[in-house]
Amino acid sequence: METLREIRRHIRSIGNLSQVTKALEAVSASKVQKAQAAVLATRPYAHRAWELIVNIACVRGEKFHSLLTHREPVHSVLIVLFTSDRGLCGAYNQNIIRATTDYVEQLGVPVSYIAVGRRGRDVIWRMQADLVAEFHGLPAVPSFVDVSAIARTAIEEFLQERADAIFLAYTDFINLMRQQPVIKRLLPLTPSRLEEQAVSEYVVDMQPLGVAEYIYEPGKAEIMNAVLPRFTELQVYQATLEASASEHAARRMAMRNATDNAEELLRDLTLMRNKARQQAITSELLDIAGGAEALEQALQAAR
Amino acid sequence: MGLRLDIVTPERELFTGEVDTVLVPGAEGQLGILPQHAPLITVLDEGVLTARRGAESLAFAIHGGYMQVLSDHVIVLADVAEQAEEIDVERAEEARRRAEELLKKQPPPEEQRAAMAALQRSLVRLRVARRQRPYRPEREPES
Known part of the structure; x- marks a missing residue:
């Protein structure tokens, strides 16, 4: 049993703690919203860019751009793993890392990684896997420019044929309570297999394309060279935002649990404090009463 | 019959609305789009996009991207784009x-390219x- 003074100190520290977790919860909640809004804002561009790609790529007799071309068999795979920089976000990082390692086991080909976020990087180091590049310190709502370097690194690996396929491993934001780890193909993009493609999510409401004879300036190849890398960057950008929204949702959840626990603990401790206080008062009263009694007896004996 | 102009960037939808004409910085020179233009897909350069609606002239800074024109619908997919009101003149x-x-200091080519891009x-x-x-119709738009 703690002494009264210890209990009081404990209550104070738990009280401070719950204030901190409450503040963190509020901060995370606002970051989730911002990241979510940013994801939604990318949709119109994604939609239009994909339309453009399909338009150009579907022209019959055209050779596919190398970013659209499948390589068979796949000899090596690159995974872009999105994790958080910091902890305090529940099982967020464990979930996506487990999903990734499970996926890698199935693949059965050599895998290299690009790590976005310190936590994932540390895990990749511990596994002694091949780490191509790492990025960290991104803001909660990164700008497009912040993440384009990630995509450029991935495209470079693909074009240099160091990887035959590139996947994004990140956590999809479903709602504040649920976030789903997903593994999606980034490259090659294949318009002919639209339905099973990662990109299909962005183009669900796309109308069948009207046939139009476009003038291409400067030329189809040049336009594809400009559009495809940009579209790839966009997908990485969307994944980054989804991951950021999920991270903060997970952190908000973890902080809410921590606040709830702290409050429960506070209730128990307050009860304990009151008991201890009453006990102290009772024993003090007994002491005084006992002392008075003893004094009385001593006086009577002296008379 | 006007044109419908959409300007979108990866981060947001900057502008959408009806205009009369559009002047864009194409990769191979300035490009004017009027209603009934032939379907066109082109790469855009760094530059000013001007749209006219009646007597009003709208200007946007476009930093690379591409444009698609199809049946009086102009879609500009810009890498980065800004509206005039958003631009901080002092910062620019x-x-x-x-x-x-x-650039005056004759830096190594790498830095020089970056500085040129920033200047642009x-x-x-x-x-x-x-x-x-x-x-004002009497003024020729600078290009």
Whole structure:
């Protein structure tokens, strides 16, 4: 049993703690919203860019751009793993890392990684896997420019044929309570297999394309060279935002649990404090009463 | 019959609305789009996009991207784009000065390219910021 003074100190520290977790919860909640809004804002561009790609790529007799071309068999795979920089976000990082390692086991080909976020990087180091590049310190709502370097690194690996396929491993934001780890193909993009493609999510409401004879300036190849890398960057950008929204949702959840626990603990401790206080008062009263009694007896004996 | 103009960037939808004409910085020179234009897909350069609606002239800074024209619908997919009101003239001016100073020092090619790009960006921004005024037909738009 703690002494009264210890209990009081404990209550104070738990009280401070719950204030901190409450503040963190509020901060995370606002970051989730911002990241979510940013994801939604990318949709119109994604939609239009994909339309453009399909338009150009579907022209019959055209050779596919190398970013659209499948390589068979796949000899090596690159995974872009999105994790958080910091902890305090529940099982967020464990979930996506487990999903990734499970996926890698199935693949059965050599895998290299690009790590976005310190936590994932540390895990990749511990596994002694091949780490191509790492990025960290991104803001909660990164700008497009912040993440384009990630995509450029991935495209470079693909074009240099160091990887035959590139996947994004990140956590999809479903709602504040649920976030789903997903593994999606980034490259090659294949318009002919639209339905099973990662990109299909962005183009669900796309109308069948009207046939139009476009003038291409400067030329189809040049336009594809400009559009495809940009579209790839966009997908990485969307994944980054989804991951950021999920991270903060997970952190908000973890902080809410921590606040709830702290409050429960506070209730128990307050009860304990009151008991201890009453006990102290009772024993003090007994002491005084006992002392008075003893004094009385001593006086009577002296008379 | 007007044109429908959409300007979108990866981060947001900047503009959408009806206009009469559009003048864009194409990769191979300035490009004017009027209603009934043939279907066109083109790469855009760094520059000023001007749209006219009646007597009003709208200016946007476009930093690379591409444009698709199809049946009186102009879609500009810009890498980065700004509206005149959003541009901080002082900051753009500052960026221009910095880039010019850097260029005077004859830096290594890598830095020189970066400085040139920064200079170009700030110039486009300044031009857009100063251009936002009612359209006067007697003035030729600078290109």
